[in-house]
Structure formats: C-alpha cells, structure tokens
Amino acid sequence: MDIQRSQELFAEAESHIVGGVNSPSRAFKGVSGGTPVFMEKGEGAYLYDVDGNAYIDYIGGYGPIITGHAHPHITRAITDAAEAGVLYGTPTSLENRFAEKLKEAIPSLEKVRFVNSGTEAVMTTIRVARAYTGRNKIIKFAGCYHGHADPVLVAAGSGPATLGSPDSAGVTKNTAAEIITVPFNDIESFEQAMGTFGDEIAAVLVEPIVGNFGIVEPKPGFLEKINEITHDAGALVIYDEVISAFRFHYGAAQDLIGVYPDLTAMGKIIGGGLPIGAYGGKVSIMEEVAPLGPAYQAGTMAGNPVSMKAGIACLEVLEDARVYDKLETLGEKLEEGLNTLAKKAQVPIQINRKTGALTVYFSSQPVENYDDADATNGDQFATFFHSLLNEGIHLAPSKFEAWFLTSAHSEKDIDTTLTAAEKAFHAVKS
Ligand code: PLP
Numbered sequence: 001m002d003i004q005r006s007q008e009l010f011a012e013a014e015s016h017i018v019g020g021v022n023s024p025s026r027a028f029k030g031v032s033g034g035t036p037v038f039m040e041k042g043e044g045a046y047l048y049d050v051d052g053n054a055y056i057d058y059i060g061g062y063g064p065i066i067t068g069h070a071h072p073h074i075t076r077a078i079t080d081a082a083e084a085g086v087l088y089g090t091p092t093s094l095e096n097r098f099a100e101k102l103k104e105a106i107p108s109l110e111k112v113r114f115v116n117s118g119t120e121a122v123m124t125t126i127r128v129a130r131a132y133t134g135r136n137k138i139i140k141f142a143g144c145y146h147g148h149a150d151p152v153l154v155a156a157g158s159g160p161a162t163l164g165s166p167d168s169a170g171v172t173k174n175t176a177a178e179i180i181t182v183p184f185n186d187i188e189s190f191e192q193a194m195g196t197f198g199d200e201i202a203a204v205l206v207e208p209i210v211g212n213f214g215i216v217e218p219k220p221g222f223l224e225k226i227n228e229i230t231h232d233a234g235a236l237v238i239y240d241e242v243i244s245a246f247r248f249h250y251g252a253a254q255d256l257i258g259v260y261p262d263l264t265a266m267g268k269i270i271g272g273g274l275p276i277g278a279y280g281g282k283v284s285i286m287e288e289v290a291p292l293g294p295a296y297q298a299g300t301m302a303g304n305p306v307s308m309k310a311g312i313a314c315l316e317v318l319e320d321a322r323v324y325d326k327l328e329t330l331g332e333k334l335e336e337g338l339n340t341l342a343k344k345a346q347v348p349i350q351i352n353r354k355t356g357a358l359t360v361y362f363s364s365q366p367v368e369n370y371d372d373a374d375a376t377n378g379d380q381f382a383t384f385f386h387s388l389l390n391e392g393i394h395l396a397p398s399k400f401e402a403w404f405l406t407s408a409h410s411e412k413d414i415d416t417t418l419t420a421a422e423k424a425f426h427a428v429k430s
Contacts, residue, residue: 001390005050006038025062030398031382037394042069044408047394055394056413060404062396063211063243063268066327066356067317068408074272077313081306089300094308101315102270102278106245106252108260112280113289114303118242118267119147121277122205124289124297125263126151128279129203129236131288131295137200139193141184143370143400145212146205146240146265156181160189161196184210184369185219191229198233203263208253211243213373213400214359215352223259236285242267242277243402246315248355249324272314274307323407327356330405330414334358337418345425347380356405360384362428373400380428387427391420 013020021027021036028034037055041048045068047057060066067074095114103109115121126138126149138151146152154164154176164179166172180197182189184206194201208223210216230237239261244253246269254260263281270276280286288295301307317323335353338360342349348364361367362377362384381399388395393416395403 001053001392003035003037003049003051003053007035009038009050010035025396025398025401028397030378030400031385032379034386034389034397036397037389044068044070045406045410045413053392055389055392056409056417057394058403058405058417059394059396059401060406061273062401063247063404064271064273066246066269066404066406067272067314067323068406071272071314071317071408073317074310074313077272077309078274078306081309084305086306087301087304092303092305092308094305094312095303098308098312098315101312102266102280105250105315106255106264106280108252108254108264108282109280110283111286112278113286113297114308115277115279115297115299116275116301116307117147117277118240118265119149119277120299121242121265121267121279122146122152122238122240123149124295125238125265125279125281126203126205127297128285128288128295129238129263131293132285133202133235135200135202135235136178137180137197138178138203138205139180139182139190139197139201140205141207141210141370142181143213143373144184144205144207144210144240146207147242150175151179152205154179154181160186160193183371184216185222186369187222187225190226194229194233198235201230201233201235203236203238204230205238205240207240207244208257208259208261209244209248209354211247211357211402213370214361214367215354215357215402216367216369216373217352217354218257219368223257227259227261236262238263238265240265245270246318247357250315250318250321269314269318270311271307272310274310275301276307276311317407324355326407327405330409330411331356331358333411333414334403334405334417337414338421341418341422341425345422345429347425347428350376357402358405359400359402361399383428384421384424387424388417388420391423393417393420 153168155167164176245266267277350361362380
C-alpha cells in the first residue's frame with residue numbers, strides 16, 4: 001500500500017508537534033514502529049487517507065464513533081448548532097434536555113454536570129468524593145486508564161497494602177502517595193488494601209467493564225463486593241464509564257450489571273464524536289459542587305451548544321435497540337471468524353468481547369487483569385496489526401486496545417476483515 005503522502009505529512013508533523021501526534025496512543029510505538037496514517041475523510045465504517053487508500057475502521061475514534069463516521073442525523077445536528085453560534089457563555093435549554101436524557105438512561109445520575117473530556121470528568125469525581133468524605137486516598141485498579149490528571153497517573157506499589165508511585169514524570173510523590181492500586185478482579189487484594197487504609201479512603205475508582213487493557217469483564221460478584229466493602233468503610237464508589245456508557249446497550253454498564261456507584265464519570269460516545277465529558281450521581285454528593293457547595297469545577301466550553309446537540313443526536317440514534325442488536329450480531333461473527341482462522345493457522349489467541357467491542361490477545365491464557373494482558377505477545381500483535389493495515393483494515397496500534405465496531409459496519413466488512421485476517425495470522429505464524 002502506498003502511503004507516501006502520509007510519510008511526508010508525518011515528517012512535517014514531527015517538526016511542529018511533539019512526537020508528530022497530539023495523543024501518544026496515535027503513534028506506532030506499541031507496534032514496533034511505522035508511520036501513522038493521515039486520514040482526510042471518514043464515512044460510515046470507512047476511513048480514507050491522504051494517499052487515496054480506504055480502510056475499514058476499528059479504531060472508532062478510540063470509542064466515541066459508535067454510529068459510524070459522519071452519521072447524517074448527528075452531522076445535521078452539528079451543522080444546525082454551528083449555524084446558531086457555537087458558544088454563548090450562558091445556559092441553554094439544550095443542556096437541560098441532554099441532562100434529562102442522560103438521567104433517563106442512567107438512573108443513578110440524580111444530578112449531572114457537563115465538562116469537556118473524560119479526563120476532566122474523572123478528575124472532578126475524585127475531587128467531589130474527597131470534598132464529600134473529607135478523606136484523601138483513592139483506590140484504583142492496575143492498568144485501568146482514567147485520563148491524564150495527576151491522581152490517576154500513578155502506578156501500583158509493591159503490593160496491595162502499599163502506596164503508589166508516579167507513573168509519569170511531573171506527577172509528585174505526594175500525589176502518588178494518595179493512590180493505592182490493586183489488580184482488577186482480585187477481591188482479596190482489594191480487601192487487603194481496604195483493611196490497611198479503609199478509614200482514609202475517599203473513593204474506589206473502577207471501570208465496571210474494563211476497556212483499557214482490552215475488554216475485560218468483572219468476575220461474578222466482584223463489583224457487588226467492592227460496593228459492600230467500600231460503603232462499609234464510609235467511602236464512595238466511582239464508576240469510570242467513559243468507554244462503557246452507551247457502548248453495550250442504551251445506558252451505562254452499571255445498568256446492565258445491576259450494581260450502582262455513588263458517582264459516574266462519562267465521555268466519548270455521549271458527545272457523538274465532539275469533545276465532551278460528564279459526571280453525576282447522588283444529589284447529596286453532587287451538592288458539594290460549586291455554586292452549591294465548596295468543591296470547585298468550571299469550564300468555558302462546558303455544556304457548549306455544539307457538543308450538546310451532537311450528544312443528544314447520538315443518543316437519539318442509539319435509542320433504537322436495533323443498533324445494539326446489530327453490534328452483537330457483527331461482533332459475534334467477527335469473534336467466531338477470527339477464532340476459526342487463528343486455530344487453522346495454529347496461532348493461540350484469546351478474544352474478550354462484549355457486544356461490538358472486542359480485543360484479540362495473542363496468548364493461550366485467559367485475560368482477566370492487567371498482568372494477564374501485559375503478558376500477551378506484543379510482537380505477534382505488531383505483525384498482525386501491520387499485515388491488516390496493509391490490507392486496508394485499521395486497528396488501534398496497541399495490543400491493549402479494543403476493536404470498536406459501529407452500526408455502520410456490514411456483514412461484508414466483516415468478511416473482508418476476515419479475509420485479511422487469514423493472511424495476517426499466517427504472517428504471525430511464519
Ligand atoms: N477514562 C477512560 C476509561 C478512558 O478510556 C479515557 C480515555 O481513553 C479517559 C477516562 C479519558 O478521557 P479523555 O481522553 O476524553 O480525556
């Protein structure tokens with residue numbers, strides 16, 4: 001595949017933009033190098049690059065694009081909003097409508113606030129939980145990405161009862177000392193951490209279905225136990241549903257599983273592809289937030305009419321249950337096809353899938369936590385990734401990322417993907 005123009009643009013980008021990309025996940029570091037492809041158009045399930053190549057897209061903008069690129073209903077909403085002026089610095093009725101729609105779909109959101117990104121949403125839930133409980137420490141789970149605010153860029157200590165260490169230069173040791181990181185799906189480690197720090201814990205931050213070391217579901221009872229132990233200790237449960245809200249059904253993962261947090265952070269899909277974040281939860285906790293309470297949070301762009309209209313339009317499309325039925329049908333076909341081809345090529349893989357989101361791990365062991373995901377074969381993934389890219393199938397360039405299907409993908413797109421995957425598994429084997 002000729003990607004000469006992408007190569008020229010990447011060289012140019014490197015001279016202007018640090019690392020040539022505006023988010024490190026877009027670089028090809030995790031797939032043994034190569035040139036990120038520069039796109040100029042997205043339509044339905046496809047991306048089109050600057051050299052005139054077409055790709056079946058499984059990145060989905062890292063999650064927000066669930067109805068396909070340039071969905072007509074969402075595009076019209078964005079255009080209408082832009083024509084009415086993009087920012088007023090005053091409230092609008094759109095904010096009320098969108099808040100009401102979110103609350104109807106996710107009943108634990110008694111009150112909400114809109115922000116501009118998932119990072120802001122998570123960061124603020126931590127602040128609010130600290131304000132509400134008067135405590136400082138947070139427990140999170142290893143390998144779960146919660147955005148790039150300082151308190152969540154913290155790596156695990158040497159055991160569940162030890163404090164964290166900075167996971168990025170510029171995060172202070174004092175910040176890291178407020179965070180305890182334990183393995184996902186390991187209730188004993190969680191109990192141990194709560195046993196040591198329980199009365200200092202403000203909140204436990206968890207993705208109810210993990211999306212950031214691939215798709216990993218909680219073991220039966222794991223989330224129930226977290227709620228029980230956390231509430232017994234007088235701390236709050238925060239769900240990071242930035243990936244999972246509206247991903248698997250019309251609502252959040254909490255509504256699917258039937259276990260509910262005190263606060264929820266959201267982003268991605270709820271913006272229909274535009275910048276957005278939102279957080280919400282129990283009234284008594286949300287009343288900590290300014291102007292009612294002492295926990296400050298603000299935003300020039302928060303609740304802007306364009307993101308609101310795009311978000312409402314996206315939810316209007318998703319309200320049709322056939323969207324999720326289709327994601328399930330296509331997801332199942334893709335999973336079965338990939339498993340069959342891998343077996344034929346004698347390449348051991350594991351697929352974790354939930355509806356239209358799946359991860360292909362190169363491993364013969366099941367993946368239930370970050371260490372399992374980390375132990376999977378990255379070299380094999382890199383070979384698989386590049387082989388597929390060369391055939392016009394674009395995955396996210398990391399063994400930890402999910403493939404995101406959209407309602408614009410077709411059975412034919414899955415067949416084309418599987419034909420390319422057959423070649424890619426052979427490339428992995430040889
Ligand atoms: N939380 C989760 C679970 C995420 O996957 C992400 C982004 O990938 C974030 C938070 C941060 O969201 P944003 O990139 O919108 O700041």
